[in-house]
Amino acid sequence: MKPRSLLSQSPTSLKLTTGCETLDECLRGGFPCDSLTEIVAESGCGKTQLCLQLSLCAQLPISNGGLDGSALYLHSEFPFPFRRLHQLSRSFHLSNPSIYADHNDNPCDHVFIQNVHSVDHLFDVMSKIESFVTNSKTRLPLKLIVLDSVAALFRSEFENTPSDLRKRASCFFKISGKLKQLANKFGLAVVITNQVTDFVESSDGLSGLRIGNLRCLYSSGRRVVPALGLAWANCVNSRVFISRSDDIVCQERRDDDESGSSLVSGRARRRLDIVFSPHLPPSSCEFMITRDGICGVR
Amino acid sequence: METWRLPLSSSIRGKLISAGYTSLSSISSVSSTDLARDVKITESEAFEILKMANQVTGSSSCNGRSSSLVNGARNAWDMLHEEEALPRITTSCSDLDKILGGGISCRDVTEIGGVPGIGKTQIGIQLSVNVQIPREFGGLGGKAIYIDTEGSFMVERALQIAEACVEDMEEYTGYMHKHFKASQVQMKPRDILENIFYFRVCSYTEQIALVNHLDKFISENKDVKVVIVDSITFHFRQDFDDLAHRTRVLSEMALKFMKLAKKFSLAVVLLNQVTTKYTEGSFQLALALGDSWSHSCTNRVILYWNGDERYAYIDKSPSLPSASASYTVTGRGLRNSSSSSKRVKMM
Numbered sequence: 001m002k003p004r005s006l007l008s009q010s011p012t013s014l015k016l017t018t019g020c021e022t023l024d025e026c027l028r029g030g031f032p033c034d035s036l037t038e039i040v041a042e043s044g045c046g047k048t049q050l051c052l053q054l055s056l057c058a059q060l061p062i063s064n065g066g067l068d069g070s071a072l073y074l075h076s077e078f079p080f081p082f083r084r085l086h087q088l089s090r091s092f093h094l095s096n097p098s099i100y101a102d103h104n105d106n107p108c109d110h111v112f113i114q115n116v117h118s119v120d121h122l123f124d125v126m127s128k129i130e131s132f133v134t135n136s137k138t139r140l141p142l143k144l145i146v147l148d149s150v151a152a153l154f155r156s157e158f159e160n161t162p163s164d165l166r167k168r169a170s171c172f173f174k175i176s177g178k179l180k181q182l183a184n185k186f187g188l189a190v191v192i193t194n195q196v197t198d199f200v201e202s203s204d205g206l207s208g209l210r211i212g213n214l215r216c217l218y219s220s221g222r223r224v225v226p227a228l229g230l231a232w233a234n235c236v237n238s239r240v241f242i243s244r245s246d247d248i249v250c251q252e253r254r255d256d257d258e259s260g261s262s263l264v265s266g267r268a269r270r271r272l273d274i275v276f277s278p279h280l281p282p283s284s285c286e287f288m289i290t291r292d293g294i295c296g297v298r
Numbered sequence: 299m300e301t302w303r304l305p306l307s308s309s310i311r312g313k314l315i316s317a318g319y320t321s322l323s324s325i326s327s328v329s330s331t332d333l334a335r336d337v338k339i340t341e342s343e344a345f346e347i348l349k350m351a352n353q354v355t356g357s358s359s360c361n362g363r364s365s366s367l368v369n370g371a372r373n374a375w376d377m378l379h380e381e382e383a384l385p386r387i388t389t390s391c392s393d394l395d396k397i398l399g400g401g402i403s404c405r406d407v408t409e410i411g412g413v414p415g416i417g418k419t420q421i422g423i424q425l426s427v428n429v430q431i432p433r434e435f436g437g438l439g440g441k442a443i444y445i446d447t448e449g450s451f452m453v454e455r456a457l458q459i460a461e462a463c464v465e466d467m468e469e470y471t472g473y474m475h476k477h478f479k480a481s482q483v484q485m486k487p488r489d490i491l492e493n494i495f496y497f498r499v500c501s502y503t504e505q506i507a508l509v510n511h512l513d514k515f516i517s518e519n520k521d522v523k524v525v526i527v528d529s530i531t532f533h534f535r536q537d538f539d540d541l542a543h544r545t546r547v548l549s550e551m552a553l554k555f556m557k558l559a560k561k562f563s564l565a566v567v568l569l570n571q572v573t574t575k576y577t578e579g580s581f582q583l584a585l586a587l588g589d590s591w592s593h594s595c596t597n598r599v600i601l602y603w604n605g606d607e608r609y610a611y612i613d614k615s616p617s618l619p620s621a622s623a624s625y626t627v628t629g630r631g632l633r634n635s636s637s638s639s640k641r642v643k644m645m
Contacts, residue, residue, distance in 0.1 A: 001511050003443075003495035007488060012454040035449055162576055169573075173535040180449050181500040204580045210603045212415035233414045234532075234571045237450050276415025279452035281629060 016144060016189045017065030018050065019057045022296020026272060026285040027240075030065060033143075033189045036179055036235070040194045040226040041242035042219040046270050046289050047193040050242075051146045052085050053293045054191060055111045056092045058144040059099060067189065069143025070110035072132075074125065076152040080113060091292045103139060110140050119153050119171055126178050133186050144189050145179065151195040151227040169231035176235035192236065196224035206230075212239060212275035213282035219243035238277035244270050269297060301325065304350055313337045314347070325351045381405075385438050387429050387524060387565055389421065390463075391632045393623035394610055398599075404438075404523065404565045407555050407594070409530075410610075411570035411585040412601030417608055417627045418569040419450040421601075422526045424632045425567060426494050427456070427463050429524040432485065435467055440523025440564075441493040443512070447505060447532045451496065460490035462630035495522070502533035506547065509554050516562050523564045525555070530568040531586045545590050552594030568595065607635055 015029035024030050031037050031054065041047045055073055060066025073080075089107040093100060100106055116122045133142045158168045183190050196219060200207060207225060208216075211233050217224050220243075226233070233239070246268055273284040286297045300321060301314050317337045319325050325333065325348060334344035386401030395401050402408055402425060412418055426444050431437025444451060464487055495515075499505045516522050530551075538544040555566045575584040585592065585600070592598070598614035604624075611622040624635040 001497065001508055001515075003497050006453050006456065006491045006494060006496050009453060011457050013452060032452070035452075170535065170537045173532070174537065177501070177533065177536055184449060184498060184500055204582065206574060206581055206583070209413065209583070211413050215606065230413070230572065230574060234535075234573075236414075237448065239415075278419045278450045279455040 014062070014067065014187065015065070016054060016067050017057050017060065018294065019053045020287060020294045020296045022285045022287055022298070023272060023294065024065070026274065026283050028280055031189050031191055032238075032279070033067070033187050034183050035237045036176060036183065036190045036192060037238045037240065038192050038194055038226075038236040039240055039242060040196060040217075040275070042196050042224060042244065045219065045242045045244045046287075046294065047242060048081060048148055049084070049289050050294060051148050051191060051193060052081065052088055054144060055085075055146060056088060056107050058189075059107060059110050059140060060096065061099070067143035068140060070112065070138055070140040071144040071146060072129070072142055073111055073113045074116050074122070074145065074147045075113065076116045076122075076147075077149060078115070080115065085111065087291070088293055105139070110138070112142075116147075116153065119157060119175075122147075122153060122175065123178075126175070126182070129182055130185075133182075142186065142188065144191070145182070147179075147190070147192045149193040149195055150175070150232070151193075154228060172228065172232045172235050194232070195227045197227050199223040199225050214241065214273055214275055217241055217243070217273075217275075220246060238280070239275040240277075241273045241275050242270055243273070244268050301351075304347070306347065306350075310337075310339060310343065310347070313339060322351050384563070387425055387438060388431070388436075389625075389632055390424055390428060391623075391625040391634050393634050394625050394632070397610070397612055397618065397621040397623045399618050402524070402565045402567060403597070405559050405563050406596040407552070407559055407566040407568065408597040408599065409568045409570055409585070409595035410599045410601065411572055413572050413583075413603070416601040416603065417625070417632070418601065419528055420455075420627045420632060422528045422567065422569055423451065423456050423459055425524055425565075426526055427459050427490055427631070429565075430485070430490055430493050431463070431467070435470065438523045439521075441495065441519065441521050443495045443497070443515075443522055443525045445497045445499060445505075445508060445525070445527045447499050447527070448529055449498070450528060453491070456491060456494065457487055458629065459631040460487040463487075463490065466630075495519070499533070502536075502547075505533055506551065509551050512554075512558055513561075516558065516564070520562070522562070524567065525558065525564060526567045526569070528569045529571055531571045534587060535571075541588075545588065548587060548591055549594060552591070556594075556596075 012029065013035075014033040015027070015031060016033065017024050017030040018027065039047050039050060051073070055071035057065070058067045058069050058071045060068070062068050085108065092107050114125055116125055129145070136142065154168060154171075158164045179190050182188060196217070209230065211230070217226070226239070267288045267290070269286050269288055271284055271286050274280045274282055287294050288297055289295075301311065301319055304311070306314075314337055319333075319337070330341055330344040330348055333347065334341045337344070384404050386399070386403050388395050388401040389398070410418060410421060422444065426442035429438050429440045429442050432439045464485055467485070497508055499508055512525065534544060534548065555568070558564065559566045571586045572583055573586045574581040585598070595614070596616065597612070597618070600611045600613045602609055602611065607624045608626060609622050609624050612618050612620050626633055626635040
């Protein structure tokens with residue numbers, strides 16, 4: 001057993017850009033490889049948008065912040081937003097024609113989508129990923145795994161009894177252990193999304209247990225807590241929280257009106273906070289979601 | 299010590315014992331001629347026995363008196379001197395060092411646990427850098443073994459902390475040698491990274507195999523002074539169908555760590571997670587791995603949030619009083635919190 005030399009690799013670990021400068025700055029480059037990052041957000045905040053954008057950014061060359069690789073998108077919620085992926089893919093292709101020119105393919109060819117409908121199905125799929133990576137003849141090697149969302153898998157299968165909760169917790173560690181092993185072996189970035197539940201004060205005070213840099217998490221004006229509890233929080237390396245606030249609206253100018261006048265539409269502003277991470281200081285940034293993807297707001 | 303323990307031939311031993319010389323102290327007070335006459339052996343044999351007895355008593359106690367009854371035992375006075383002379387690894391946070399009695403002690407297994415995001419990995423990285431502080435700056439000048447089971451170790455963070463450590467040392471040198479030409483600090487951040495032996499384990503079997511291998515590894519790298527495991531828990535919280543088996547495996551591992559700590563005089567730091575335990579009708583926070591594991595470590599420190607501040611609490615220690623102190627995690631590593639005008643709280 002030999003130790004790994006810390007100097008043999010680059011001083012900063014490889015990161016996957018989010019495609020948005022503001023987010024990249026907050027994340028000090030993007031989502032790290034060989035690490036599990038969790039995105040916690042309420043429905044409609046932009047988790048899936050960010051994940052779709054990451055699946056495309058993975059195909060960028062390493063010099064541009066990408067991973068020169070393809071993405072595996074495991075989705076547990078229905079329906080999968082195929083139309084949105086195509087829309088993003090079109091504008092991505094237009095801005096990065098050189099990646100696809102020589103091979104005559106398009107960004108969607110490098111995003112592999114697999115639905116998972118239960119925890120056992122997820123274990124089944126994960127056992128096949130290793131052979132998929134080693135035997136695949138695709139042009140770009142697999143470099144990103146997205147699991148959207150982990151909470152949906154556990155929504156109905158487990159009761160609230162102590163023994164079921166223990167079984168559930170052991171499933172968390174198994175999933176996390178397997179994903180981390182894959183991430184380490186192949187240098188993958190793994191991004192997992194999670195949902196939030198409303199904060200309900202409990203008598204033992206454990207529901208309000210502070211995890212990370214933010215004392216309380218607020219979204220859409222309500223106090224929320226990440227789903228799956230303390231056990232799952234121990235399974236991820238980093239956690240970011242995306243929230244939205246309907247009363248802060250950005251103006252976006254669109255010049256495609258036929259009469260020549262430009263339309264102004266409002267978009268809700270989203271905020272990304274670093275909850276905990278071994279290499280990031282507590283910070284936050286704001287962004288909005290446009291037709292072409294995620295775009296930062298100063 | 300009894301005479302039958304001396305490496306003698308059985309006939310001579312038998313004669314010694316039947317003549318009544320059963321303990322070493324009885325031999326040491328007699329001359330070789332008297333011994334030879336009493337035991338009915340030749341004078342040269344008696345001389346050999348006396349020489350052997352003196353050698354044995356000389357090695358079993360530092361002050362030359364054969365005060366031990368059992369081979370290998372030491373008296374508490376000698377142990378106190380040894381313990382006081384043991385160096386401690388600073389955490390770079392003086393409040394935390396104070397409640398730890400100067401820092402993390404060598405020859406001990408210290409467990410540090412807390413919720414995600416409280417700073418366990420940060421303390422681990424800080425200690426693996428601080429153990430390398432050279433002796434002339436008050437450190438141990440040793441190397442570190444970092445066993446990463448979770449993938450939380452980020453090289454850029456370790457480099458950041460290493461750079462801050464070198465800067466602090468240079469500042470100290472500049473301050474101390476104001477009137478002389480400031481001697482350059484020899485260590486560079488790259489050297490610090492080179493002296494951290496980093497192992498990544500991805501399953502509990504790998505973890506056990508690595509722990510078993512550590513004895514050989516450290517024998518070949520004698521200047522390792524700290525072994526950090528981040529975290530000890532992660533691979534053991536997957537389905538171990540037989541919890542008794544898990545407890546056995548964990549206690550064996552804990553025993554190996556204790557032996558390593560004592561044998562090589564190094565510090566072992568085990569980082570642990572927090573879980574909810576159902577006791578007395580309600581859920582409470584407790585360190586993971588169960589009750590039997592909680593006996594395996596010499597010292598236990600629990601990290602927790604109090605308002606917006608991070609605190610460390612000495613939960614278990616054979617010599618330190620229960621106390622808590624606050625600390626912060628900065629870009630340069632672990633430091634005192636800015637509100638450290640509050641005194642260290644004693645319980």
